Amino acid sequence: MELQLIEKSDHDLFVQNLINNYQVEGVKPKDGSFIYGSIKAPEELCLDFDCTLISPKKYFLPPKEALLQFALTPDSEITPLIENDPFILFGVHPYDIKAINQMDRIFARGVPDPHYLQRREAALVIGVDPTAVAPRSFWADMGASTVSEGFDLMFTDMGEHFIVEIGTNRGRNLLEEHAKLKPATTDDARERVRIRSRISHICKKRGFAFPKRDIPKLLEHSWNNFLWEEQASKCLSCGTCNIVCPTCYCFDVEDHVDLDLAHGERIRRWDGCLLQDFAAVATGENFRETRASRYRHRFFRKGHYLFEILDDLACVGCGRCASGCLPDIADPVNLFNKLKEG
Known part of the structure; x- marks a missing residue:
């Protein structure tokens, strides 16, 4: 592990240098x-x-994007549209980096998705350790307090300065070209561990009442549990939990033909399994017509189906779904703990 220091007084200069040379988000x-x-x-x-x-x-899976343009000619001309302009993503918390790492695996498996993967390759990710815990967060219980990959640089606020972990050669080059650096000492590294442990301890006040790796087995025995109907009766089918979730990646694809009937484009946009027509098909059938079936599917997908692919839960404990849900039924902590209680 390679660590460097940036004084707080030099941090603005570093950021300004990045702005002068890159698109910074x-x-x-x-x-x-x-x-x-x-x-x-x-x-x-x-x-x-x-x-x-x-x-x-x-930034990697836009809410709406054009995948390709086409011309309705005898030769069926197709022009792929792939955005891969380089940019810096500054300020990503470890739990969101863990989510990005999961998304990287999802979009690289089977038939790799060039739109996602080229955007991902174009991004320089600068992470930052949390200094505060959101009320509904439980990322410490999900093993997402820290990450060892998925970032180019990782910042930790040490008070008078930042300690910066270098994750990739691209990150090292970025620091050397644009930052005023000092070497980190062994004491700095130890203090970083203490700071991380302190904020993680605060987050651990909220979490599951049982080991999280038991969730897939718990779900296997909970298909007919009354909680699905009880909780889903309050669901607005608004899809907020899908929109804010860092590991939800379902989408719909539509072909839009221009008025000249000779040209068009293929559009991809976010979709969500809680929306009423998510599982509707052309025949008029809807394989998850009830709110309870859609509500159950979301938790099975997070806690069981994707576990078989990732060997981990498709939840990083950010708590956004719980914070954004008006009837307060989207919180994984509350739902899984209730299922465990029987």
Whole structure:
């Protein structure tokens, strides 16, 4: 592990140098919350936040994107549209990096998705350790307090300075070209461990009442549990939990033909398993017509189906679903603990 120091007084210069040379996207405050957006000045960037409203997955899987253009000619001309402009994503918490790592595996398996993968390759990810814990977060219980991969640089706020872990050669080059650095000492490394442990301990006050690896087996025996109907009776089928989740990646694909009937484009947009027509097909059938079936599917997907692919739960404990759900039924901690109680 390679660690360097950046004094707080030199941090703005580092950020300004990045802005001068790259497209920089990062965390910024908005109306009492935090969002990801374009950073045009160092003072816009916020590294002292609990959780953003929306995860950074939008940079790799946009809410709406054109996949290709086509011409309805005898030769059926098709032009792929792939965005791969380089950019820096600054301020990603470890739990969101864990989610990105899971998404990387999902979009690389089977038939690799070039749209996602080229965006991912174009991104320089600068992570930052949390300094605060959102009320509904439980990332410590999900093993997402820290990550060992998926970032180019990882910042930890040490008070008077940042300690920076170098994750890749691209990250090292970025630091050497644009930052004023000092070597980190053994004492600095030990203090970093203490700071990380302290914030993780705060987050551990919320979590599951049993080992999380028991969740797939718990779900296997809970298909007919009354809780699905009971909780889903309050569901608004709004899809908020899908939208804010960093590991939800379902999408719909539509072909839009121009008015000249000679050209068009293929569009991909986010979809969500809680939406009423998510499982509807052309014959008029809907394989998950009831709210209970859709509600159950979401938790089975997070806790069972994707576990078979990832060997891990498709939940990183960010708590966004719980925070965004108006009837308060999307919280994995509450739901799984209730299932365990029987």
